[in-house]
Amino acid sequence: MNDAMSARDIEYENFVRLRRAAMLRSAMLLADGDLHLAEDLVQVTLIRLYMKWPRVRKMNVDAYARRVLVNNLMDHYRKPSVRRECRVSDVPDSTATSPDLLSGVGDSVEDQPIVSALAKLPPRMRAAVVLRYVEGLDVEETAHALGCSAGTVKSQASRGLEKLRGHLEIPSGERAGCANSASSV
Amino acid sequence: MNISERLANLHASPIPVVTDEIIREDLWRGRMALKRSRLRRGVGGLGFAFVVAASVTLMVRAPGSGFEHRTTNDGVGGAQQSEAVRLVAYAGKQLPGFKVDRVPEGFVLQGSTSSSLVLARQGEQSPVQFFVDKILVSLQSADVESLGDGVDVTVKGSPGVISQNEGTRMLQCNDGKNSLLIQVWSGIELTDSQIVSFAEGISVTSEAIAPAG
DSSP, rough: OOOSSHHHHHHHHHHHHHHHHHHHHHHHTTTTTHHHHHHHHHHHHHHHHTTTTTTTTTSHHHHHHHHHHHHHHHHHHHSSEEEEESSOSOOSSSOOOOOHTTTTTTTGGGOOOHHHHHTTHHHHHHHHHHIIISSSSOHHHHHHHHSSSSSHHHHHHHHHHHHHHHHOOOHHHHHHHEEEEEEEH | OOHHHHHHHHTSOOOOOOOOHHHHHHHHHHHHHHHHHHHHHHHHHHHHHHHHHHHHHHHHHHHSSSSSOOOOOOOOOOOOOOOOEEEEESOOOTTTEEESSSEEEEEEEEEEEEEEEEEEEEEOOOTTTTOOOEEEEEEEOTOOOOSHHHHEETTTTTTEEEEEEEEEEEEEEEEESOOEEEEEEEEEEOOOOOOOHHHEEEEEOOOOOOOOO
């Protein structure tokens, strides 16, 4: 293989340098806190980006990458071998990680209870909550990433928040207080 | 702090620096994928012409006037089962965790971890954690109970299953003590029986540690 850097390589490398860690963090939250699955998803997404780079570079690269990442995640959960997995009701406090491979991404998340609560949501609902509230995307951007309507994003995100409050056993007073903010999803 | 703020704070968590090594590996993977894609597209046209020619030949040579379905494959997913690669005795240096008796001709032990071993073609330059065009031997968690779906085989008298995904074949076997997964990348033309023979030549040593979970 020719090691000379093409324009594609240089642009791609810059993108990876700037965005990879954030992609991995998002992927980890989307993937039940599973850092190894998150790393796989990011690698596959980046391969796809590289292959399509001449077209992708003219678009919103971040939006495209998010869409690919979410699609890869949903494809993963549709695999029969994954569907057969035995799911447990209690999520471990932390996930075993390989520091060399995963660069301590998991360690940088301080609020582990909310990460564990997120992991209890169904995949698409979790994706709606993560993209909307963690990534700070607006409804339209989230809908684009998920490939669904804005209405679906609103309902999924709202129900996701409610479920999170339930999982975190947040007192009813705060629930009531947050209901107003949830209504503006 | 309400729940929305807690979620937003996840985004504010510090992000570790992406090292040059990781970037180089991402770039390598992208280049390799692009190369394979171009190769497939290039070969695709020739392949179609070949398939048409072969089909015509089979139909002309079939006895009687009807079309006879025939196959030369007896392996997983139509994998070519002629022995294009020989297994040869391995006399090189062994790596910690595994002892290998035979390898496909032209392959060497590229590297190992406490739970895996990678074989690559001599002179392979890609990092050891890339499995494209390589053979991976991976010690599985003791918690893995099912061998999955595929063709049943016998490895050292114990059950095994060979499955295929996009041309890459995987042999999973369990001798009651160790559970092994052997992944043979698409394009490495070992027959199923050669994969079993290769597996039978592998011994897990005391230095290997099965992953948990």
